[in-house]
Structure formats: structure tokens, C-alpha cells
Amino acid sequence: MKGKITALPVSYRLAVTSRVLAAVLGGYLVAALASVSLTMWLPLARGEAVVTGMMTSFLVYLVAVLWCFACRSAWQAWFGLIVPSVVLAAVSGLAYWMGH
Amino acid sequence: MKEGFRQAMAWLHTWAGLIFGWLLFAIFLTGTLAYFKDEISHWMQPEVPARSLSSEASLALAQHYLEQHAAGASRWLIDLPDAREPGLSVRWQQAPAKPGTRGQFTEKRLDPQTGAEVQGRDTRGGEFFYRFHFQLQMPYPWGRWLSTIAAMVMFVALISGIITHKKIFKDFFTFRPRKGQRSWLDGHNAVGVLVLPFHLMITYSSLVIFMSMVMPASILAAYNGDVEAFYDEVFPASNTPDMAGKPGQLAPLAPLLERASELWSGGRTGSLTVNNSGDANASVILARDGADRVVHDFGSAVTFNGVTGQLLSATPKQAMPMVIAGSFYGLHMGHFAGPVLRWLYFMCGLAGTAMIGTGLVIWLGKRQLKHAKSGVMPFELRLVEVLNIASLSGLMVAVAVFFWANRLLPVAMAGRADWEVNSFFIVWGLSVLHAVVRRGRAAWVEQLALTALLFCALPLLNALTTPYHLGVTLMQGDWAMAGFDLTCLGSGLFFAWTAWKMQRAGQAGIATRPRAKPMLLEQEAH
Numbered sequence: 001m002k003g004k005i006t007a008l009p010v011s012y013r014l015a016v017t018s019r020v021l022a023a024v025l026g027g028y029l030v031a032a033l034a035s036v037s038l039t040m041w042l043p044l045a046r047g048e049a050v051v052t053g054m055m056t057s058f059l060v061y062l063v064a065v066l067w068c069f070a071c072r073s074a075w076q077a078w079f080g081l082i083v084p085s086v087v088l089a090a091v092s093g094l095a096y097w098m099g100h
Numbered sequence: 101m102k103e104g105f106r107q108a109m110a111w112l113h114t115w116a117g118l119i120f121g122w123l124l125f126a127i128f129l130t131g132t133l134a135y136f137k138d139e140i141s142h143w144m145q146p147e148v149p150a151r152s153l154s155s156e157a158s159l160a161l162a163q164h165y166l167e168q169h170a171a172g173a174s175r176w177l178i179d180l181p182d183a184r185e186p187g188l189s190v191r192w193q194q195a196p197a198k199p200g201t202r203g204q205f206t207e208k209r210l211d212p213q214t215g216a217e218v219q220g221r222d223t224r225g226g227e228f229f230y231r232f233h234f235q236l237q238m239p240y241p242w243g244r245w246l247s248t249i250a251a252m253v254m255f256v257a258l259i260s261g262i263i264t265h266k267k268i269f270k271d272f273f274t275f276r277p278r279k280g281q282r283s284w285l286d287g288h289n290a291v292g293v294l295v296l297p298f299h300l301m302i303t304y305s306s307l308v309i310f311m312s313m314v315m316p317a318s319i320l321a322a323y324n325g326d327v328e329a330f331y332d333e334v335f336p337a338s339n340t341p342d343m344a345g346k347p348g349q350l351a352p353l354a355p356l357l358e359r360a361s362e363l364w365s366g367g368r369t370g371s372l373t374v375n376n377s378g379d380a381n382a383s384v385i386l387a388r389d390g391a392d393r394v395v396h397d398f399g400s401a402v403t404f405n406g407v408t409g410q411l412l413s414a415t416p417k418q419a420m421p422m423v424i425a426g427s428f429y430g431l432h433m434g435h436f437a438g439p440v441l442r443w444l445y446f447m448c449g450l451a452g453t454a455m456i457g458t459g460l461v462i463w464l465g466k467r468q469l470k471h472a473k474s475g476v477m478p479f480e481l482r483l484v485e486v487l488n489i490a491s492l493s494g495l496m497v498a499v500a501v502f503f504w505a506n507r508l509l510p511v512a513m514a515g516r517a518d519w520e521v522n523s524f525f526i527v528w529g530l531s532v533l534h535a536v537v538r539r540g541r542a543a544w545v546e547q548l549a550l551t552a553l554l555f556c557a558l559p560l561l562n563a564l565t566t567p568y569h570l571g572v573t574l575m576q577g578d579w580a581m582a583g584f585d586l587t588c589l590g591s592g593l594f595f596a597w598t599a600w601k602m603q604r605a606g607q608a609g610i611a612t613r614p615r616a617k618p619m620l621l622e623q624e625a626h
Binding site: 031032033035036038039040044045046047048049050051052053054055057058061062065066069070092096 | 105108109111112252255256259260263304307308311312315317318319321322323330333334419420421422424425428
């Protein structure tokens with residue numbers, strides 16, 4: 001796709017940049033929040049839940065990155081990351097609040 | 101990106117692979133070499149004798165040496181020799197001058213048979229490749245971050261590559277040799293699919309190894325920002341008693357090995373720590389060797405009172421998530437692997453390296469085709485070509501030069517180990533210059549031919565500069581030394597073959613150019 005660099009419009013390049021940013025930053029955010037939610041909700045000892053959450057987070061990151069490049073538009077990529085981020089943040093926030 | 105899922109994944113695979121390909125190639129190659137890091141170190145320090153001895157005898161020698169030379173130290177550390185790493189190393193730490201500071205460390209290598217100090221030539225040995233493959237010669241922690249980011253990109257490239265490659269099993273049995281671009285792609289797919297479980301394991305496990313560095317959110321959340329508390333809980337530090345302030349006579353350490361082994365149902369001790377050796381409350385911590393099982397356990401240790409020999413504590417069994425994480429760690433490191441399995445690891449690593457290398461070549465080959473007729477290559481393609489040459493063949497030259505420097509630099513030279521490393525990077529840098537100055541095909545052929553020459557001549561250089569040539573090492577059965585020489589010879593022959601193929605493919609391209617057949621995909625682009 002980028003092979004024909006001269007033929008590509010600016011809008012296309014901006015969309016690709018936006019997807020890359022979504023994948024790298026948004027994907028990390030979703031992965032980190034997923035690890036926190038798992039840690040908070042898994043019925044395991046604290047240390048074990050943390051390790052499980054960290055190990056799972058990379059799979060979440062992977063799926064998030066694939067999503068960012070598989071979906072139809074850059075807007076959709078961001079949308080598909082922001083919704084799970086908000087849900088995961090709420091879920092971990094709830095657990096945090098209940099724990100205190 | 102409206103073409104559908106598989107095309108989108110192909111795009112992702114292509115660009116993720118290109119941008120991180122050069123770095124990943126270097127990480128994979130040096131990481132593969134690190135599977136033989138002890139053997140490489142042995143070759144690079146031929147003065148250190150290769151003899152295996154019982155742990156008990158070595159430990160008695162180490163204790164004797166430390167009692168003579170480090171009686172007042174607050175801590176002794178003893179690394180026991182094993183079959184692969186025959187050196188006995190002792191370190192000791194002086195009590196810190198001020199509370200809160202770290203005391204001075206001293207390290208010595210001992211001959212495990214006589215207990216005398218061994219003076220090996222100053223070198224990083226195989227440790228250089230091991231360190232480089234995750235620290236990238238950068239200050240802490242930037243290299244670790246960059247290599248972990250590269251691992252995540254590798255993970256994405258692997259999975260998107262699998263999705264792209266739809267006929268994964270059918271195509272696996274397809275190899276079309278001498279078809280230029282098609283052969284490269286078949287080769288890329290074959291080495292990718294053949295050892296796919298290895299690729300997935302090695303990539304995911306590298307993320308697991310550095311997970312608490314790159315993904316600390318759950319630690320911070322669960323421990324209210326206290327990372328130390330997490331480490332204390334997951335890796336329980338063996339609780340050692342404070343100093344009694346009364347002098348005590350340290351009992352012989354060697355019998356403790358047997359007792360630890362009983363507690364571990366036969367497991368070996370890898371290293372020992374002795375705290376406050378002259379005190380009545382001296383404690384001895386025996387850490388288990390990682391080589392006897394797959395699952396790695398950082399903290400697995402038993403603690404004894406050094407004077408009475410009373411068992412003070414033993415670390416509890418690992419919980420399931422830690423066993424899983426430990427398995428990935430253990431699988432990545434391959435400490436448990438015997439000679440056959442170690443070679444298999446090495447081959448799988450080379451397959452991964454080859455997969456990345458062929459991918460980079462394919463990327464350029466495809467795009468060069470469009471410019472084959474005009475003979476003018478756009479800047480970005482020329483840039484990729486230079487980077488391909490320098491990061492693939494240039495790195496091979498640098499590895500060979502690293503070994504040459506080990507034999508050619510004077511043994512007594514100041515900063516010798518640093519100069520070995522410097523020569524590695526200087527030559528790697530020169531390979532970039534060479535690739536810029538020379539035309540693509542010529543640069544490939546010349547660098548590959550130089551690599552071939554350097555590797556083929558390494559056994560000869562070894563024979564000329566040390567008494568440990570192949571005739572001697574094969575007769576003595578010193579397989580680490582002989583294996584190194586033979587592997588260099590084999591690699592040299594392989595590189596000679598690739599240089600020759602490259603040369604011939606170039607000539608074929610020129611001979612058929614007037615007809616400009618679109619089928620000759622490997623044509624020279626200049």
C-alpha cells in the first residue's frame with residue numbers, strides 16, 4: 001500500500017498514522033486496564049493475580065493491535081479501543097472502591 | 101484499507117516486519133548464539149581449564165580460599181561449576197563503610213581442581229551476545245524497553261503473518277527452488293511454519309520475562325504503588341538472622357549440598373551465599389540450579405545456620421501462575437537443555453533469524469521489480485537495501501571479527517574486553533559505509549565472501565594462537581572447543597555458498613536483461 005507513496009493522498013497517510021497511534025498507545029491502555037481488572041477480580045492471592053494479569057495483558061494488546069488495522073476506519077479503531085477502556089476502567093474502579 | 105481482513109493483516113505484517121526487522125534480526129542472531137554462551141566463553145578464554153569436578157570438592161576449595169582471602173567480608177557468593185561452565189567463581193562483598201551504601205565487590209575465578217586463582221584473558225565471551233540480545237548495548241533500562249517493544253512487534257508480525265498465510269499446511273510442502281522471489285517467499289514460509297511453536301514460545305516468553313517492567317499497572321494497583329512489596333511477596337527473600345556479634349566457626353559447607361538436594365528431591369545447588377561468615381549467626385543460602393527442570397524459580401532456596409547447620413527456612417512451592425510464568429522463562433532460556441536439545445534450540449533460533457532475514461529480502465525484492473527496467477532506485481528503496489546489507493551480512497562480519505579480536509588482541513592489553521566489543525561495533529559500522537559505497541549486489545557478495553573467509557579461517561587462527569587446535573581438542577574430547585571450531589568452519593562454508601549463489605544470480609540477471617522477462621524476479625535493480 002505504501003509502496004506507491006507518491007500516489008497516496010494525505011488523508012490516507014493521516015489515517016494510517018492515526019491507526020498506528022491507536023494501536024500503540026490505545027492498545028497499551030486497554031492491555032494495562034485489562035491486567036488491572038483481572039488482578040482485581042480474579043479469586044487468587046494478590047501476587048498470583050498480578051502475575052496472571054500481566055501475562056494475559058500481552059494477548060489483549062495483540063488483539064487490540066490487530067483490531068486497529070482490521071477495522072474499516074481509523075475512527076472505528078479508536079472507538080473500538082475507547083469503549084473497552086472505559087468499561088475496564090469502570091470495572092477495576094469498582095473493585096478498587098469495594099476493596100477499600 | 102478497505103480490502104478485507106486478510107489484506108489488512110498482510111499490510112500489518114509487511115510494515116511491522118520491515119520497520120523492526122533489522123533490529124529483530126540482530127536480537128534473534130545474538131540470542132541464538134547465547135544458547136551456546138558458556139561454550140563461546142570457553143573458546144574465548146582457553147586458559148580456563150575444562151574439567152568437571154564434584155561440587156563438594158569445588159565448594160571445599162572455595163570455602164578454603166574465601167577463609168584465607170575474605171574473612172572479614174559481610175557476604176560470600178560462590179558459583180559452583182557444572183558440566184557446561186567449568187569455572188568456579190567466588191565473589192565477596194565488604195561490609196559497607198556507611199549504612200545504606202553497597203559494600204565493595206571482589207570477584208575471582210578459581211581452578212576447581214587446585215583452588216588456585218585462574219587468570220583468563222579479559223573478555224566478555226558469550227555473555228556479550230547474551231547481554232546484547234536484550235540490552236542492545238544501551239544504558240539501563242532503555243535497551244530492555246526497546247527489545248521488549250521489538251518482541252511485541254514480533255508477536256504482532258507472527259500472528260498477522262499466520263493469518264495472511266492462509267494455506268498454512270498445504271504451502272508448507274511447497275518449495276520452488278531457483279524461482280527467484282517465489283523461492284524466497286517459499287523459504288520464508290517454510291522456516292516460519294516449520295518451527296512456529298518455537299517462534300510463538302520465544303516471542304511470548306520474552307514479553308513474560310520483562311512483564312513487570314513494561315506492564316506494571318496491575319502491580320501498582322494491587323500494591324498501592326509499592327513495587328517492592330510485590331517483589332518481596334512473589335520472590336520471598338530468605339530471611340536471614342542478624343549478626344550475633346559473637347565470633348563463630350563456620351562449619352564445612354560441602355555437606356549442606358547433600359541436605360539441600362534431599363529437600364529438592366535430587367535437585368542440584370547452583371550457587372551459595374554466605375552471610376557474616378565469622379559470626380555465630382552466620383547463615384548459608386543455597387540457591388537451586390535452574391538446569392534440572394524446565395520451570396524456572398528465581399527464589400528457590402534453602403537457608404541453613406552456618407555454624408550449627410540447622411535448617412532455618414526453605415522457600416514454599418510456587419503457585420500456579422508463577423509456575424506458568426516460570427515455565428515460559430525456563431523455556432526461553434533453555435538452561436535445562438542437554439546437548440541434543442541445545443542444538444535443536446540453536447537450529448530453531450537460526451530458523452527464526454532466517455525467517456526475519458528472508459522477510460527483509462522479500463520486501464525489497466518485490467519493490468525493486470517495479471524499478472528494474474528504469475534501473476533507477478528511489479531513495480527509500482536504496483535505504484532499505486543498505487540497511488538490509490549492513491544488518492544481515494554486516495552483522496555476520498562483526499560477529500566473526502569479535503572472535504578474531506579475541507585471538508589477536510594482546511592478552512595483557514588494558515581494556516581488552518572493551519576493545520573486543522569495540523571492534524565488533526566498528527566493523528558493523530564499517531559495513532554500513534561499505535554498503536553505501538558499493539552497489540547492492542556487489543556489497544552483498546563482498547560482505548558474504550568476507551564473512552566466509554573470516555569464519556573458515558577461525559579454526560586456523562585458533563591453532564596458530566593457542567595450543568588448543570582441532571587435533572588436540574578432538575582427541576581430548578573437549579567438545580565445546582572442538583564444536584566451536586567446527587561450527588565456525590561449517591558457517592564459513594555456508595556463507596561461501598551464499599556468496600557464490602548471490603554472485604551467480606547477479607550474472608544471470610545481467611545476461612538475460614536485454615529480454616527483460618518479467619519472470620526473472622531476482623533481477624539486479626541497478
